[in-house]
Amino acid sequence: xxxxxxxxxxxxFFVFIGEAIGVKQFNLGVGTVALFPMLYVLLMGGIVSFxxxxxMNEVQMKKAAGILGISFMLFxxxxxxxxxxxxxxxxxxxxxxxxxxxxxxxxxxxxxxxxALLLGMKRESIGATFSIDREPNLAIISEKYGADxxxxxxxxxxxICGTVFxxxxxxLLAGFLxxxxxxxxxxxxxxxxxxxxxxxxxxxxxxxxxxxNDADDIALFAAAANLITTILGTYICVFFSLPVTAxxxxxxxPIIGRKSKEAEK
Amino acid sequence: MLExxxxxxxxxxxxxxxxxxxxxxxxxxxLPGIILIVLFTIIGLGLNTxxxxxxxxxWISLIALIATTPIFPGNEWIVEKTGKINxxxxxxxxxxxxxxxxxxxxxxxxxxxxxxxxxxLVVYTGTFLFATLFAEIVFKLQGRF
Numbered sequence: 040x041x042x043x044x045x046x047x048x049x050x051x052f053f054v055f056i057g058e059a060i061g062v063k064q065f066n067l068g069v070g071t072v073a074l075f076p077m078l079y080v081l082l083m084g085g086i087v088s089f090x091x092x093x094x095m096n097e098v099q100m101k102k103a104a105g106i107l108g109i110s111f112m113l114f115x116x117x118x119x120x121x122x123x124x125x126x127x128x129x130x131x132x133x134x135x136x137x138x139x140x141x142x143x144x145x146x147x148x149x150x151x152x153x154x155a156l157l158l159g160m161k162r163e164s165i166g167a168t169f170s171i172d173r174e175p176n177l178a179i180i181s182e183k184y185g186a187d188x189x190x191x192x193x194x195x196x197x198x199i200c201g202t203v204f205x206x207x208x209x210x211l212l213a214g215f216l217x218x219x220x221x222x223x224x225x226x227x228x229x230x231x232x233x234x235x236x237x238x239x240x241x242x243x244x245x246x247x248x249x250x251x252n253d254a255d256d257i258a259l260f261a262a263a264a265n266l267i268t269t270i271l272g273t274y275i276c277v278f279f280s281l282p283v284t285a286x287x288x289x290x291x292x293p294i295i296g297r298k299s300k301e302a303e304k
Numbered sequence: 305m306l307e308x309x310x311x312x313x314x315x316x317x318x319x320x321x322x323x324x325x326x327x328x329x330x331x332x333x334x335l336p337g338i339i340l341i342v343l344f345t346i347i348g349l350g351l352n353t354x355x356x357x358x359x360x361x362x363w364i365s366l367i368a369l370i371a372t373t374p375i376f377p378g379n380e381w382i383v384e385k386t387g388k389i390n391x392x393x394x395x396x397x398x399x400x401x402x403x404x405x406x407x408x409x410x411x412x413x414x415x416x417x418x419x420x421x422x423x424x425l426v427v428y429t430g431t432f433l434f435a436t437l438f439a440e441i442v443f444k445l446q447g448r449f
Contacts, residue, residue, distance in 0.1 A: 097408055
């Protein structure tokens, strides 16, 4: 704790600057891109932790990742306090909440696996596309195939991409899709309830910026969707996502897989 | 646990500063709310050590949820106080810590092939888009909007 005070001071400083800049929206013609404090602080953090600068060492960065988990808990507590008074509203949307979870689960596989195969990936594609590959999913895949298997490497690859640009990407995607006006903010909020803390925070934040009048409902339904994913996620992965992805791989690979044997690292 | 409590209090402090700068809520007004939120988190973490089968975040959500439902004594006061904290103000520190931990994965990221980068983009798009699409379809079928 004493050794981490630098981290907290930096974060306090970032938050101060980020919140002072506030929300900026840019019109791209077809839709808008929303920039907001969460993205600024993420970027500032990325610069400070940039390895070449040597401002932070590996241990400090790992510490920051640990504190990230703790700070997510406070966010969850806040969201929980919004859920309590709105339970009737949540139950009313029960059918959508249940079905969106199916979307979260198969959305990664349905378009992920065919594209991975078309790009020439082999068994890596199973690990890469059976889930969004956060920590719990990594544990599942290394238990089944081993961390150093092709499947494990595929999962780790997506995991690393997730830490590096997952939150930024989902924030931009959510804000952009929202601004197109095709989907209702509540449906988008459920989409934002993905199983990763920083991705969910960033995506629901982007939606709240895009639809300021629905900000509370967005937080509410993103939280509900995320809670379902957190509770059911592991079971769904073990008993559904992973076996189904492996099966689909066996079936699709001979059809659309590239002939060349080059393996993706 | 004491260690975690201190960290939680510190992040809570950072959040009310952000809440002040970004959402014009004075830290004095926000203080009871953030204390409650930290309290829910600590109780949730405590229950998680007793019954670890359920993830800590689920416990924490459950505690905060129960404390704000109409059956809980004093729920109106709790809802009012926690309502002073903008949820975005609590999310900003998460991303700041995420940014500060980013460097550790940058080396391994550079070693990844372009294919896995493309596939990960597709995977994130897929999970977001399909969940949104499915929710929307059900709402439309129910005639909600």
